[in-house]
Amino acid sequence: MLEYYNTKQMEKSAILEQNDATENGFIKTLTDFFEGVSLLTKFTIRFFRQAFKPPFEFKEIIKQSYIIGYQSFPLVAITGFIMGLVITIQSRPTLVQFGAESWLPGMVAVSMIREIAPVITALIFAGKVGSGIGAELASMKVTEQIDAMEVSGINPFKYLVVTRILAATITLPMLSIIADAISLYGSYIGVNLKNDVSLRLFFLQAFQSLSFSDLFPSLFKTFFFGFSVGLIGCYKGYNCKKGTEGVGIAANSSVVFGSLAIFIIDMIAVQITSLLNC
Amino acid sequence: METSIVKIEHLNKSFGNNIVLADMNLVVNKSENLVVLGKSGSGKSVLIKCLIGLLKPDDGNIILLGKDITKLNDDELNLLRKKVGFLFQSAALYDSMTVRENLEFPLRGEKAICKEEIDALVIEALRNVGLENAINKMPSELSGGMRKRVGLARTLILKPEIILYDEPTTGLDPITAKEISHLILDIQKKYNAAAIIITHDVECARITANRMIIIKEGKTLIEGTFKELSEDTDEWIHSFFQ
Numbered sequence: 001m002l003e004y005y006n007t008k009q010m011e012k013s014a015i016l017e018q019n020d021a022t023e024n025g026f027i028k029t030l031t032d033f034f035e036g037v038s039l040l041t042k043f044t045i046r047f048f049r050q051a052f053k054p055p056f057e058f059k060e061i062i063k064q065s066y067i068i069g070y071q072s073f074p075l076v077a078i079t080g081f082i083m084g085l086v087i088t089i090q091s092r093p094t095l096v097q098f099g100a101e102s103w104l105p106g107m108v109a110v111s112m113i114r115e116i117a118p119v120i121t122a123l124i125f126a127g128k129v130g131s132g133i134g135a136e137l138a139s140m141k142v143t144e145q146i147d148a149m150e151v152s153g154i155n156p157f158k159y160l161v162v163t164r165i166l167a168a169t170i171t172l173p174m175l176s177i178i179a180d181a182i183s184l185y186g187s188y189i190g191v192n193l194k195n196d197v198s199l200r201l202f203f204l205q206a207f208q209s210l211s212f213s214d215l216f217p218s219l220f221k222t223f224f225f226g227f228s229v230g231l232i233g234c235y236k237g238y239n240c241k242k243g244t245e246g247v248g249i250a251a252n253s254s255v256v257f258g259s260l261a262i263f264i265i266d267m268i269a270v271q272i273t274s275l276l277n278c
Numbered sequence: 279m280e281t282s283i284v285k286i287e288h289l290n291k292s293f294g295n296n297i298v299l300a301d302m303n304l305v306v307n308k309s310e311n312l313v314v315l316g317k318s319g320s321g322k323s324v325l326i327k328c329l330i331g332l333l334k335p336d337d338g339n340i341i342l343l344g345k346d347i348t349k350l351n352d353d354e355l356n357l358l359r360k361k362v363g364f365l366f367q368s369a370a371l372y373d374s375m376t377v378r379e380n381l382e383f384p385l386r387g388e389k390a391i392c393k394e395e396i397d398a399l400v401i402e403a404l405r406n407v408g409l410e411n412a413i414n415k416m417p418s419e420l421s422g423g424m425r426k427r428v429g430l431a432r433t434l435i436l437k438p439e440i441i442l443y444d445e446p447t448t449g450l451d452p453i454t455a456k457e458i459s460h461l462i463l464d465i466q467k468k469y470n471a472a473a474i475i476i477t478h479d480v481e482c483a484r485i486t487a488n489r490m491i492i493i494k495e496g497k498t499l500i501e502g503t504f505k506e507l508s509e510d511t512d513e514w515i516h517s518f519f520q
């Protein structure tokens with residue numbers, strides 16, 4: 001009997017201990033989270049401090065923008081085209097049911113330009129550019145290249161981080177505009193699979209349903225998308241843990257958190273635009 | 279007149295519970311090669327990283343070229359760093375740049391020099407390490423010894439007053455290691471620069487040292503010339519020289 005009681009007691013304390021452990025784990029996750037947020041905030045403040053302090057690295061910003069844009073252009077163009085085409089084909093049956101087939105260009109244009117093209121472009125950008133920045137800076141950190149810059153009296157934060165964040169902020173909106181245009185062309189092809197619409201008529205119909213309040217906010221938010229992808233990639237890379245596995249982690253979490261940031265910003269942006277519109 | 283280029287007093291540095299440097303003292307005189315010997319993990323790299331301001335010491339004074347580096351702001355520190363060369367254990371060449379661009383990099387922002395002068399400096403620095411031919415190569419195309427030498431050329435380009443070498447000969451074959459050691463000696467003569475040389479390589483120490491110290495448990499255990507230390511009767515010290 002006593003034995004039974006003892007084992008029961010032991011089980012009980014084991015469960016209590018486990019509870020303690022999960023509680024500690026939870027607290028640790030929570031403190032880690034807030035620590036991460038505070039470090040990221042500090043990083044952002046440092047960016048703004050350095051970005052407005054001369055000397056400016058214009059040449060490097062342009063070089064980075066070129067590399068970033070050049071790298072992701074083919075991917076953005078192909079996905080833009082396919083998205084335009086696919087959404088057109090998918091929407092047609094519904095519109096035909098309502099006898100509203102002629103609305104097809106306008107509807108696709110609104111949904112592409114308002115939401116799909118910017119967000120898809122930004123996600124691709126996070127996957128391609130965010131991970132690239134994260135991995136590049138992380139491997140520079142691990143192989144002491146960032147330290148080497150620092151000891152030669154050059155500010156690596158300014159040279160590496162500020163330029164990349166600015167380049168990402170400038171480049172993504174341009175890519176997004178390109179994606180808009182190409183997706184409309186994809187949509188034109190999609191419409192012409194079943195109907196016969198001239199390019200001119202198609203764009204006329206498409207632009208009739210678009211207004212300034214469609215174009216501007218969608219362009220505006222891509223600056224924030226680009227900024228956050230650049231910022232998170234740089235933050236993860238620059239603060240990478242020593243060792244080669246740190247590089248993989250930095251690249252991976254740049255994409256994960258970059259994509260998450262895009263959706264969060266998108267959600268905030270849509271609230272703001274809908275408030276302003278009514 | 280002050281003859282010491284570096285003066286470290288009561289330096290303490292720990293990472294969490296890991297006490298790496300405890301009350302470390304060190305002096306480097308003008309145009310002197312000081313060799314620092316110590317077991318792996320004894321904090322040699324940490325020592326010179328504190329000296330150049332890559333790591334913040336917990337406590338103590340670090341006087342580098344007459345300035346207390348713990349009291350400088352970022353701009354002043356960067357200015358001071360231009361007078362100090364640092365050769366990393368891994369050479370730390372910029373992977374995305376050619377050898378030429380690697381060497382030009384430390385000269386960025388020096389407004390007073392024109393393109394031709396930069397070219398001349400690059401060629402001169404490469405010639406000093408015997409690698410003029412590699413000027414347009416990428417770091418990935420170089421062997422370990424060549425990387426070390428390019429790293430050295432990059433630290434020489436600013437004509438530093440003191441050079442910090444972190445294990446310049448580790449990972450090289452004995453012949454190349456010897457070449458690098460002699461190179462260090464040549465550089466001392468040519469540039470009249472002081473140096474701290476961290477090494478495990480007794481041969482390198484023999485060739486380059488004017489004076490040596492051995493660190494153990496975060497502080498200087500013994501100090502002297504190569505001859506004095508290599509003839510020391512203490513077994514632990516003696517084991518370094520076998």
Ligand SMILES: Nc1ncnc2c1ncn2[C@@H]1O[C@H](COP(=O)(O)OP(=O)(O)OP(=O)(O)O)[C@@H](O)[C@H]1O
Binds near residue numbers: 319
């Ligand atoms: N950034 C860091 N964070 C935490 N601990 C560190 C850091 N850098 C060094 N250490 C610790 O400091 C100690 C000394 O490291 P250091 O790199 O100075 O050794 P070392 O004498 O240069 O060895 P080696 O000859 O192998 O290069 C080690 O125990 C290491 O774990």
Ligand SMILES: [Mg+2]
Binds near residue numbers: 367444
């Ligand atoms: Mg070391």
